[in-house]
Amino acid sequence: MKLATWNVNSLKVRLPHVLQWLADNPVDVLCLQETKLTDDKFPVAELEAIGYQAAYTGQKTYNGVAILSRHPMADVVKNNPLFPDEQQRMVAATIEGIRVVCAYVPNGQSVGSEKYEYKLRWLAALRDWLRAEMVRQPNLAVLGDYNIAPADRDVHDPAAWVGSVLVSEAERAAFREVCGLDLIDAFRLFEQADKLFSWWDYRQMAFRRNMGLRIDHILLTPPLAARCIACVIDKAPRKWEQPSDHTPVIATLD
DNA sequence: ATGGCCTCGGTTCGAGGA
Numbered sequence: 001m002k003l004a005t006w007n008v009n010s011l012k013v014r015l016p017h018v019l020q021w022l023a024d025n026p027v028d029v030l031c032l033q034e035t036k037l038t039d040d041k042f043p044v045a046e047l048e049a050i051g052y053q054a055a056y057t058g059q060k061t062y063n064g065v066a067i068l069s070r071h072p073m074a075d076v077v078k079n080n081p082l083f084p085d086e087q088q089r090m091v092a093a094t095i096e097g098i099r100v101v102c103a104y105v106p107n108g109q110s111v112g113s114e115k116y117e118y119k120l121r122w123l124a125a126l127r128d129w130l131r132a133e134m135v136r137q138p139n140l141a142v143l144g145d146y147n148i149a150p151a152d153r154d155v156h157d158p159a160a161w162v163g164s165v166l167v168s169e170a171e172r173a174a175f176r177e178v179c180g181l182d183l184i185d186a187f188r189l190f191e192q193a194d195k196l197f198s199w200w201d202y203r204q205m206a207f208r209r210n211m212g213l214r215i216d217h218i219l220l221t222p223p224l225a226a227r228c229i230a231c232v233i234d235k236a237p238r239k240w241e242q243p244s245d246h247t248p249v250i251a252t253l254d
Numbered sequence: 255a256t257g258g259c260c261t262c263g264g265t266t267c268g269a270g271g272a
Binding site for chain 2: 009010012013034036060061062107108109115145147164165166199201202203204205206213215242244245246
């Protein structure tokens, strides 16, 4: 069983990339963020043609999330019932006995801004909802763009980034609170090389210079962590023409 | 040097992302 997450930064622009990536990597589940599509524009037929069904919730211009699955999906929930929100940032479904949560955590813009406070509130509500959800379904995976680099080793230049949005202490504390529910960062279950990231700015030739952050994560409850035999970041699509600024993360379960 | 680049909406610039 392979579960993956990818912020595609517009599914309209990146549909060919997604189709190509799934042809190369026929994962069981792919969580997408920043689809930026209203539901009437979601490419259901194109995905069905390659064997994936979809649960999705989107809006014009911003945000939008989806779960693509080779297997049937049950109990689809759109957004956090504990956090009424115009912004479409979460979708969940039960697939092959696993509660899959796809999350697009707010960016936060800058420390102390209104959007930053919204990010922290959003994360607190996510934690509260996950706490209840884990009781109902101990096999739970939260995949997505967290917009948080959990530790300095997830940052290409910690000194340059210190205190700024995506790495600030309050954001890291919010991330640790989610992990404190007993959710484990699948990537850190394994020995990993240094300087592996999931996002690079489009500017400054950041990808070529590996000036990145690891902000896309797969969190697993202990029963799933025990089944996890690999977690990798696939840099390949970041080298393709007209890429997303994020690249996929994949967890393999026994 | 506090911007660089990309996407969107909707026009040729501003907002937002990270």
